[in-house]
Every structure is written in C-alpha cells, then in structure tokens.
Amino acid sequence: MIKAEKFSDEISKAEVLIEALPYIKKFAGSIAVIKFGGNAMKDPQIKSMIAKDIVLMKYVGLNPVIVHGGGPDINKMLASLNIETKFVNGLRVTDEKVMEIVEMVLVGKVNKEITSLINKIGGKAVGLSGKDANLLLAEKDLSQGDLGYVGKLINVNKEVILNLTEKDYIPVIAPCAIGKDWKTYNVNADIAAGKIASSLKADKFVLLTDVEGILKNKEDEESVISRLSYREAKDLLNSEFITGGMIPKLKCCIQALEGGVKRAHIIDGRIPHALLLEIYTDKGVGTMIAKEVYDNDNL
Numbered sequence: 001m002i003k004a005e006k007f008s009d010e011i012s013k014a015e016v017l018i019e020a021l022p023y024i025k026k027f028a029g030s031i032a033v034i035k036f037g038g039n040a041m042k043d044p045q046i047k048s049m050i051a052k053d054i055v056l057m058k059y060v061g062l063n064p065v066i067v068h069g070g071g072p073d074i075n076k077m078l079a080s081l082n083i084e085t086k087f088v089n090g091l092r093v094t095d096e097k098v099m100e101i102v103e104m105v106l107v108g109k110v111n112k113e114i115t116s117l118i119n120k121i122g123g124k125a126v127g128l129s130g131k132d133a134n135l136l137l138a139e140k141d142l143s144q145g146d147l148g149y150v151g152k153l154i155n156v157n158k159e160v161i162l163n164l165t166e167k168d169y170i171p172v173i174a175p176c177a178i179g180k181d182w183k184t185y186n187v188n189a190d191i192a193a194g195k196i197a198s199s200l201k202a203d204k205f206v207l208l209t210d211v212e213g214i215l216k217n218k219e220d221e222e223s224v225i226s227r228l229s230y231r232e233a234k235d236l237l238n239s240e241f242i243t244g245g246m247i248p249k250l251k252c253c254i255q256a257l258e259g260g261v262k263r264a265h266i267i268d269g270r271i272p273h274a275l276l277l278e279i280y281t282d283k284g285v286g287t288m289i290a291k292e293v294y295d296n297d298n299l
C-alpha cells in the first residue's frame with residue numbers, strides 16, 4: 001500500500017464503486033420500474049437528485065422505466081379553480097371536468113418537467129402518456145363503486161417501452177389511459193406502475209414516496225417494516241395499519257409480485273440518493289416485499 005495515504009479520499013471513493021460491483025453486475029440489462037410519487041417531487045433538490053440517480057442507473061446498464069404521479073399538483077390546480085374532489089380508498093373521484101385537469105397537469109406539466117430534468121442531466125428521456133400508441137388501455141374501474149373516469153388497466157403495450165429502452169431511452173409515463181370507449185381515464189400512478197412492472201416482468205419495482213416505508217405505527221417513524229413476504233403483505237393489506245395512499249401502494253406491490261416482478265420496494269424519496277442506496281448497496285431503505293424473504297438477502 002505504497003503512498004496510499006496520499007490518495008486516501010480518492011481510494012475510499014473507489015472502494016464505494018467497487019462495493020457496488022456485485023449489484024451493477026446483477027442488474028446489468030434488467031428493468032427497474034420506478035414510480036416517482038407526487039409527494040417525493042415536492043422538493044426541487046430531491047427531485048434533481050432522483051433524476052441524477054436515474055441517469056446513473058442507465059449509464060451502469062440498468063434500464064429505468066419511470067411512471068410518475070402528481071397528486072399534489074392536481075390538488076393545487078383544482079383548488080385554484082375552486083373544484084372540489086374527494087378520494088375513496090386513495091382513488092380520486094374523477095368527473096369529466098376533473099379528468100381534463102388531471103390530464104392537463106400530469107401530461108402537460110409534470111411529465112414534461114421530469115423528462116426535461118432527466119435530459120438536462122444527460123439522460124435520453126421520452127415523455128409518454130397512456131394514450132401514445134395505446135400504451136395504457138383501460139376500462140372503468142368499479143371496484144370501489146362508480147368513481148367516474150377512474151380507470152382499471154386492461155393492457156400495457158410493452159413493445160413501445162421495450163423499443164425505447166433498447167435504444168437507451170428512458171420512458172417517462174403519465175398515468176392517463178385511453179379507454180376501450182376512446183375516453184380518457186385517470187389511473188392511480190401506483191397501480192399503473194405496478195401493471196407496467198408486471199407486464200415487463202421487471203426485476204425491481206420501486207415506489208418512491210414521502211414516508212420511511214410501511215410503518216407499523218404511523219405516529220412512529222422508527223416503526224418501518226423492512227421486509228415483508230408476499231403472504232405477510234396480503235395480511236397487512238387487510239389490517240387497520242394501512243390507510244389512504246398506502247392502500248393502492250401495497251396492493252400494487254402484491255399484484256406486481258403476482259405478475260412476475262421479483263422485488264417491490266416502498267422507499268423514502270426524501271432520503272438523498274435513496275434509489276442508489278436501495279439498488280447498489282446492502283443498505284436497504286424502506287420496505288422490501290418479495291415472494292420469499294431471507295435474512296441477509298440484499299440483492
């Protein structure tokens with residue numbers, strides 16, 4: 001170790017890269033569907049860090065597919081227009097007027113903001129809505145009663161996504177779907193991301209949100225459940241621990257695993273570089289849900 005002291009800072013940086021090597025090897029060529037939640041987008045600095053993580057992932061060989069929400073932006077726009085909406089089990093009741101605003105905000109604003117942020121950092125992001133090439137085909141979702149134009153996805157045109165990832169583009173998808181009746185449908189972004197992850201049989205499905213993960217007790221930030229098996233996740237879904245926006249999140253993780261996704265993660269997007277920590281280090285952040293969960297099982 002001649003002259004090692006002289007380069008000690010650089011050497012420790014190189015060691016960090018080497019530590020990531022098993023993960024880089026394991027995930028090279030695979031697909032990670034990342035859901036960028038509206039609440040994780042509130043802080044511009046964090047938003048920019050997430051975009052950097054996504055670009056880095058692409059350059060080290062993992063193919064990110066981004067699905068975004070934008071609930072808080074939709075709420076703001078509706079409030080400024082004095083339009084009230086309510087949620088039923090995490091789903092926004094969507095009449096024709098609300099649908100118009102949802103599409104305007106998600107496709108016209110949020111989608112383009114994320115796309116240009118990634119491109120500014122050096123990625124090749126392409127923004128899409130579910131209407132482009134019939135990417136997301138929906139029918140009316142009646143599972144929670146009649147919520148208007150809330151859609152349930154019945155098909156994902158995965159060829160569009162794969163054509164883009166093969167050419168090193170990063171698809172950025174807004175969860176507005178086209179109906180079988182050619183009307184526009186509002187799909188919860190978590191549910192859309194889960195369906196897209198299943199159709200691609202993604203290796204990783206990561207939901208970025210603004211809580212530490214699934215909490216046993218919502219008042220206690222330390223009560224994060226770090227690992228859940230598929231069965232435990234199903235039991236938890238029917239418990240009183242899970243409410244509001246966490247319902248579609250947990251539900252879509254369960255459905256993604258049923259659809260062939262290997263691992264689903266609900267992680268805290270407010271932690272700087274949470275995505276890199278989750279994928280390229282043995283420090284899991286948030287909650288991991290997998291068909292089988294083993295101890296010391298970080299890959």
Ligand SMILES: Nc1ncnc2c1ncn2[C@@H]1O[C@H](COP(=O)(O)OP(=O)(O)O)[C@@H](O)[C@H]1O
Nearest residue numbers: 037038039209210211214215241242243245246
């Ligand atoms: N058991 C739970 N653990 C953590 N969060 C929960 C739980 N149950 C309900 N929640 C709520 O779910 C919210 C996350 O969902 P949501 O607000 O829709 O996020 P996003 O905009 O990122 O999709 C949390 O802020 C929290 O209020």
Ligand SMILES: CC(=O)N[C@@H](CCC(=O)OP(=O)(O)O)C(=O)O
Nearest residue numbers: 038069070071091092187188189
């Ligand atoms: C049907 C339904 O609820 N659609 C959502 C779509 C956006 C979304 O899911 O955004 P977040 O991920 O930021 O919550 C909505 O209208 O808010």
